[in-house]
Amino acid sequence: MAKYAKPLMRLIDELSSLPGIGGKSAQRLAFHILSMEEEDVEALAESIRSAKKSMRYCSVCGNLTDTDPCSICGDETRDKKSLCVVETPRDVAAMERIREYRGRYHVLHGCISPVDGIGPGDINIHSLLKRLQTEEVEEVIMATNPTIEGEATAMYIARLLKPAGLKVSRIAHGLPVGADLEYADEVTLSKSLENRKEL
């Protein structure tokens, strides 16, 4: 790494600490920022600061929001009978993008992962159980990731909820649309066979 002047060095260091931004990208970004108009740089710095200041977690569902409750929890037109359980606020965004689900969400903020020392008590399961006691939910859709940890978390929560007579479902596994059978991994392919539907 070349010896840059201190303020530039500091900027490069800060940028390269972000995920997916290595030393080279950080340098390129830093030089780009220096070449930007002063007001644009100000806007960038301010957007970072104000996003961090005004965004918080919804006290109901745990989603990222600048209002409390969040716009989804506060939306009376959304179906209160359906609750979709996801790992992160980004998963809420992904679900919202399909524009088909009209129920509500519950964000776990992680999944059970004994390897990383994350147990059931470390994610938002307690608040989920509390919601189910007061809200008129009929179906809980487990939309945790199709990973080992996501599966285990879905199973764990399903087992907790079933005795209460709730319907608990799991999003489907199978081949992604547009995928190539030849390149699909065995587990996905076997899941897609197992979950086949009659035409």
Added chain:
Amino acid sequence: MAKYAKPLMRLIDELSSLPGIGGKSAQRLAFHILSMEEEDVEALAESIRSAKKSMRYCSVCGNLTDTDPCSICGDETRDKKSLCVVETPRDVAAMERIREYRGRYHVLHGCISPVDGIGPGDINIHSLLKRLQTEEVEEVIMATNPTIEGEATAMYIARLLKPAGLKVSRIAHGLPVGADLEYADEVTLSKSLENRKEL
């Protein structure tokens, strides 16, 4: 794109306007920033702001610096007889990284490119000529990029300086170290043949 809350949306917009950062990366970065400690976010925003405020171009060589003249121009131990002409401050950094060149620099801030409407008057050639009149330079090393525009710029400046009796040199073309002959492009390969050295 999902409907995020406004401050988050604004942050994603700002981030995706940076070079090499698409919509998906911007979202990932934004969520990462929201998950950072408040003081780390503050440090990031401040590093952007202060780099832009304190970095300027050296009045002598045009390099990016937080002092004027820059640390290279102000370093009395550096060889005043050799002047390396580059396109951008990043090229100065690249040259400095090899730790072999002990002369000084002159940053053109671009290269002659008629296609983009950039003529000799739009880059720092005038200040270069002025420096050569007052400084005791003996050799000018043209280290513009090995592109058509970089070549043309090197040629143009060489022709301007030669009549003044200055030694003007050009960095070598050839195969990059560690490259594979089989995959080298024809122009590079023919250059590397043309510039062969006796062993």
